[in-house]
Structure formats: C-alpha cells, structure tokens
Amino acid sequence: MDLWELGQAEGVRLLTAGTGPTVVVFPGMEGSGESCLRLAADVVLSRPGAGRLVLVDYAGERHRFLGALIDTIAGLLERHLDLSPITWWGQSFGNLLLAGAQPLIAAPVAGTVLVSPFTGLPSGRLRAARAVLAMTPQALYSATSPVVSRFLFGPAPRGTGADFFSALGRMRLVDLRRRAGWLQGGDLAGYFLSLPGPLGVWFGEEDRLVDRPRQLAFFTALTKGVGGCVNVLDGCGHVLLPASAVELAAQGIGEWLTPPETNPAQAPTR
Secondary structure, X not given: OOOEEEEEEOOEEEEEEEEOOEEEEEOOOOOXXXXXHHHHHHHHOOOOOOEEEEEEEOOOOOXXXXXXXXXXXXXXXXXXXXXXXXXXXXXXXXXXXXXXXXHHOOOXXXXXXXXXXXOOOOHHHHHHHHHHHHHOOHHHHHHHHHHHHHHHHOOOOOOOOHHHHHHHHHOOHHHHHHHHHHOOOOOOHHHOOOOOOOEEEEEEOOXXXXXXXXXXXXXXXXXXXXXXXXXXXXXXXXXXXXXXXXXXXXXXXXXXXXXXXXXXXXXXXX
C-alpha cells in the first residue's frame, strides 16, 4: 500500500491513501503503523472511494511529555483535515493519543473504533518491564524483541506479524522507555470519558498485556448508549495477528462503521 505525506511536525507525520470519508488511524507503541495498518486498510480501502485513511505516524517523535505529543498531533490534524465528519481509529497505546487529540479537533465525529484500548497497565507488570528496559543494552533488545514480543502481544502463528515485530525491534530503547514512563503516572481513564458516541471497542480474548477484565468492564460501561458495542475476539491477543482474526475483525468493524442508512444512531455527533 502506497501512502503519501500530508504534513509533518516535531517527528510526527500524517500519511494518507484512498479517497472518501476520512478515517484517522493512531497505531500502537511502535508508532509507524505495523500494529494496525493491515486491518485498517482492509476496512477503509476495501473498494474505490470507500474511505480515505490518514495514518498518524509518530515513530520519530521525541516529546518529553504525553500532552505535548497530543498537542503536536492535534495541530497537524487541524491544519491538514477539513471539517467533514471523521472516523477515529486507535490501536493499543494509540487509543490514548486518539482520546487526547479528538476533543481538540473541530470536525464532527462520525464514530470511534478502539482496538485493544487500556486506561493503564498493571502496575507490577509495568514496573518490571521498565526495570528490564533500563538494564537492557540496545543490541540485546533488538535481538530478543521479536521472541519476547510474540509472547507478549500474540498469539502470533508462524508467518504472521513479521512487520510488527521488526518495527518493535527497530525502536530506540530511549523512546520505548520514555513512552512507557508516560504510563507510570497512574490510571488515564479520564482521557476517554469525554469521547462522544458511538464507540466500537474490540479486545483480543488472549490479551496478555492488560488487565482485560478490568478494561472490559470500563469500556463496556463507556459504550453504553446508542450505537455503542464491545467485542471480544477469540484466538488473538493485544495485537490482532492471526489472519483469521484480522479477517473477522475487519468484517465486524466494517459492518459497524456502515450501518443501514435508516439507523439514526450513526449520525455524526460531537
């Protein structure tokens, strides 16, 4: 898939493909899109004119604070998108960026897709991960990351997820430590409370990264109302890697984003 650049600032780039209604996609911690681009492209670019995908590529950002990164992203979107209704799509860590940036954009919200969202990671797990990252040399991290990541983010059947695991291995440890540090400050549920409906949420049934029961309870409560839904996908983890899971998720998200025209629940809201 060929993407062309809309604009860039402070290590953040907006990349786009397709034509039609705009879907802004926020990838996971890798920042460059490998965690979600295949799934998003299957849904948004499935047919000519079906949609315009705008990827927020933040792999090169060097912001000291999460709020500063959100401000940079919101500024780029304001400059390069018009006031047509926008569908918002987040993956993992990218959901926090989505939730922070969306209220800063004047365009109406057509709908919001949250894949593997979380308000925080289990504190013990996060402390252990940060301790390991602090002691690990870059070369060792790059060499071992694909193996560790397959367990942490999988299931990842043989032949799947290579682009995503390679992207994680290319990350600078200083950036990974900095972004993980943003999560250490406590629960970030407040970021999500101002999101307007409708909200569609997808979790992996085998997600090993988050406290899934806790996150499932929070986002189930958040989506109560007209048009909202929460889905748990069998056979996949924090990142949707098995081909069957990607296909199933693409079908479900696509159907949720294109309901019958007679259903008023999907009218753009703010």
